Amino acid sequence: MLSFDSVTKSYGSRNAVDQLSFRVPERSVIGLLGPNGAGKSTAMKLLLGLVSSNSGEIQLLGSTPGSPGFAEAVRRTGSHIEAPALYERATARQNLAIHAASFGIDRHDPQIDATLETVGLSSRSSDKVKGFSLGMRQRLSLGIAILPEPELVVLDEPTNGLDPSGVVEIREVIRSLPARGMTALVSSHVLGEIEKTVDEVVIIRDGRLVAEGPLDSIVGSGSGRLLLRVPDLHRDAALSAIAAEGLAASDAGEGLIRVEAGGKPGSSLAELLARAGIYPDELWSERPDLENVFLQLTGGAAGSSSDVAR
Amino acid sequence: MLRAELLKIRSLPTPRNTTLIVLATILIASVVVLIVSPEQGNEAYSRVPEAASNITVTIGAMVLGAWMIGLEFASKTIRLVATVQPNRLRFVFIKLVAAKLLLITFAVLCLSFAFAAAALLSNIGNTTFDGGQVFKQMLGTLVIALLWGIFAFGLTLLLRSYTGGIVGTLVLALGLDPILQIIPSVGKYSFGSASESISNWISGDPTSLGIWIALLASLAWVLAINALGCLRFVARDLK
Numbered sequence: 001m002l003s004f005d006s007v008t009k010s011y012g013s014r015n016a017v018d019q020l021s022f023r024v025p026e027r028s029v030i031g032l033l034g035p036n037g038a039g040k041s042t043a044m045k046l047l048l049g050l051v052s053s054n055s056g057e058i059q060l061l062g063s064t065p066g067s068p069g070f071a072e073a074v075r076r077t078g079s080h081i082e083a084p085a086l087y088e089r090a091t092a093r094q095n096l097a098i099h100a101a102s103f104g105i106d107r108h109d110p111q112i113d114a115t116l117e118t119v120g121l122s123s124r125s126s127d128k129v130k131g132f133s134l135g136m137r138q139r140l141s142l143g144i145a146i147l148p149e150p151e152l153v154v155l156d157e158p159t160n161g162l163d164p165s166g167v168v169e170i171r172e173v174i175r176s177l178p179a180r181g182m183t184a185l186v187s188s189h190v191l192g193e194i195e196k197t198v199d200e201v202v203i204i205r206d207g208r209l210v211a212e213g214p215l216d217s218i219v220g221s222g223s224g225r226l227l228l229r230v231p232d233l234h235r236d237a238a239l240s241a242i243a244a245e246g247l248a249a250s251d252a253g254e255g256l257i258r259v260e261a262g263g264k265p266g267s268s269l270a271e272l273l274a275r276a277g278i279y280p281d282e283l284w285s286e287r288p289d290l291e292n293v294f295l296q297l298t299g300g301a302a303g304s305s306s307d308v309a310r
Numbered sequence: 311m312l313r314a315e316l317l318k319i320r321s322l323p324t325p326r327n328t329t330l331i332v333l334a335t336i337l338i339a340s341v342v343v344l345i346v347s348p349e350q351g352n353e354a355y356s357r358v359p360e361a362a363s364n365i366t367v368t369i370g371a372m373v374l375g376a377w378m379i380g381l382e383f384a385s386k387t388i389r390l391v392a393t394v395q396p397n398r399l400r401f402v403f404i405k406l407v408a409a410k411l412l413l414i415t416f417a418v419l420c421l422s423f424a425f426a427a428a429a430l431l432s433n434i435g436n437t438t439f440d441g442g443q444v445f446k447q448m449l450g451t452l453v454i455a456l457l458w459g460i461f462a463f464g465l466t467l468l469l470r471s472y473t474g475g476i477v478g479t480l481v482l483a484l485g486l487d488p489i490l491q492i493i494p495s496v497g498k499y500s501f502g503s504a505s506e507s508i509s510n511w512i513s514g515d516p517t518s519l520g521i522w523i524a525l526l527a528s529l530a531w532v533l534a535i536n537a538l539g540c541l542r543f544v545a546r547d548l549k
Binding site: 052071074075087089090107 | 313
């Protein structure tokens with residue numbers, strides 16, 4: 001579908017994208033994550049041929065920039081890069097109609113109404129964009145990106161400025177794209193949101209790849225830690241029983257005990273406690289969220305950026 | 311993609327507003343003549359609408375020429391439209407075709423209105439109305455407006471700014487070009503002077519350059535600025 005192979009893009013002496021390599025499989029939703037200035041937008045612009053790379057190879061729908069089929073490949077890609085690109089003095093419908101006309105779609109085509117419905121702007125279709133909130137502009141921009149039913153959709157921060165219900169709606173739209181035959185590359189800094197939207201993630205920092213793969217393999221199916229809540233009365237007895245088994249346990253606050261289970265399942269800990277006559281109120285596996293992993297991979301000085309997690 | 315450009319012309323207010331402002335200016339100038347009511351036979355009756363259209367149509371053409379491409383930079387839609395038509399040379403060509411269609415429609419509409427106003431006022435003021443001559447003069451204005459409009463298009467493309475394109479064209483037209491014109495030997499080859507020569511040739515007035523030289527000089531200016539704008543647009547990143 002698309003791939004970056006050792007792609008570098010420099011602005012002056014600064015590498016905005018540095019030896020970046022990743023692949024996006026067909027009919028999936030891929031999250032492109034990274035802190036501000038990591039090179040997400042530059043990577044998307046490289047993909048769309050808006051900026052040219054200094055080295056490396058980009059493949060977009062089977063074509064490379066400069067090859068005869070690349071322009072057609074870009075046309076088959078819907079995009080929303082950085083801020084919504086809209087004609088302020090035109091209505092929502094007119095904005096869509098103008099874009100549709102570029103693809104030979106008539107301005108009265110039902111596809112325009114369907115797109116307005118999809119992005120939740122049917123009731124505001126005759127209003128001029130200059131009166132729209134950022135969230136409404138984001139919706140319209142997403143509508144423009146998906147209107148011609150492209151094979152690939154590149155979305156840069158598509159939920160930026162949306163209220164919680166809008167975020168959910170747009171998430172549903174993005175999640176539905178693979179079923180409509182589209183592949184989506186979505187960048188976002190709202191990690192909790194992206195976690196619910198994408199199948200796989202590509203995490204970059206300073207223009208370099210730091211992690212790539214399915215969410216579960218990036219985040220990990222479990223941390224090897226278990227959390228349990230026992231009645232205060234049995235707390236010390238529980239800690240003793242766990243320690244007697246050779247497992248490390250510590251206070252996790254809010255009445256919780258964190259157990260370094262070393263891969264043992266929760267059921268074995270429950271059995272161990274039951275033998276001591278203790279029955280936990282709650283017991284679950286502690287799973288790190290994407291945010292923690294992201295901060296670990298991109299935020300701290302720890303870990304070399306050349307260490308790619310898969 | 312030309313359909314999309316024509317839809318922009320229809321949907322967005324700048325072409326309509328510019329046309330209305332120019333028509334209003336011609337109308338106001340004509341009404342002022344009626345209010346002042348010079349003595350019968352005064353040539354002001356026929357000259358005022360023509361003079362009003364001469365300058366306003368040219369300025370309007372500059373605005374619309376710059377708008378046709380500057381719109382995408384001002385709206386920040388340039389990246390979007392450049393992905394819709396990734397072949398940037400073709401993109402500029404389509405924009406240029408749309409600009410020419412817009413400029414011709416705008417200028418013909420406004421000049422026709424001015425022609426009608428001049429004919430009507432001449433009738434009211436009992437002045438001789440030489441329709442053929444007025445037509446030639448307005449045809450000259452049409453050519454000047456087209457040349458300046460396309461020049462503004464190229465400058466806007468070069469500067470990648472709608473405001474920059476309009477201001478730059480006005481500075482050249484009202485500031486730099488008149489200065490160039492007073493320089494001996496080369497002044498007559500300035501864009502303003504060369505395009506004026508074409509207009510004068512059409513209307514039968516004296517020219518500072520022969521028609522072929524004037525055409526060559528005018529086209530050289532327009533082509534040069536558009537080629538530079540195109541080169542920058544094609545070769546440089548759209549960050």
